[in-house]
Amino acid sequence: MRNTATREAFFHNGVFTSLRDVLHFYNERDLYPERYYPRNPDGSVHRFDDLPPGYPDNIDHDPPLDRKPGAEPALSEPEIDDLIAFLETLNDGYIAP
Numbered sequence: 606m607r608n609t610a611t612r613e614a615f616f617h618n619g620v621f622t623s624l625r626d627v628l629h630f631y632n633e634r635d636l637y638p639e640r641y642y643p644r645n646p647d648g649s650v651h652r653f654d655d656l657p658p659g660y661p662d663n664i665d666h667d668p669p670l671d672r673k674p675g676a677e678p679a680l681s682e683p684e685i686d687d688l689i690a691f692l693e694t695l696n697d698g699y700i701a702p
């Protein structure tokens with residue numbers, strides 16, 4: 606997590622461009638999967654669509670990734686603010702060449 610708050614792109618595919626987006630993904634992935642994944646032809650949500658067949662079984666479901674649609678989010682917006690403030694304390698002044 607060191608210097609993660611200085612990044613301009615997050616995750617292996619650079620899909621998010623801010624720490625807040627990353628935190629919202631963790632908080633919402635299992636509550637509103639339609640916000641993050643495309644739909645199948647039958648209208649259902651194609652969760653984990655970027656993984657080869659078989660690999661979705663390996664996905665961890667530790668908090669906050671342990672919810673079901675309709676559940677309360679694990680984190681409130683003030684808690685997300687606090688997490689971002691904490692992650693920003695892990696910057697050590699490193700500047701990428």
Ligand code: HEM
Pocket residue numbers: 609612614615616617618624627628631665666667668669670688
């Ligand atoms: C609220 C709790 C969490 C926070 C604040 C957090 C924060 C982050 C951040 C900021 C990144 C982006 C790092 C980067 O792109 O340089 C990241 C990546 C990642 N996190 Fe978390 N994380 C949390 C929970 C979890 C959990 C529960 C898991 C596993 C079950 C997890 C697994 C991962 C993995 C595998 C990556 C790399 C993903 C990729 O590169 O595509 N994280 N996390």
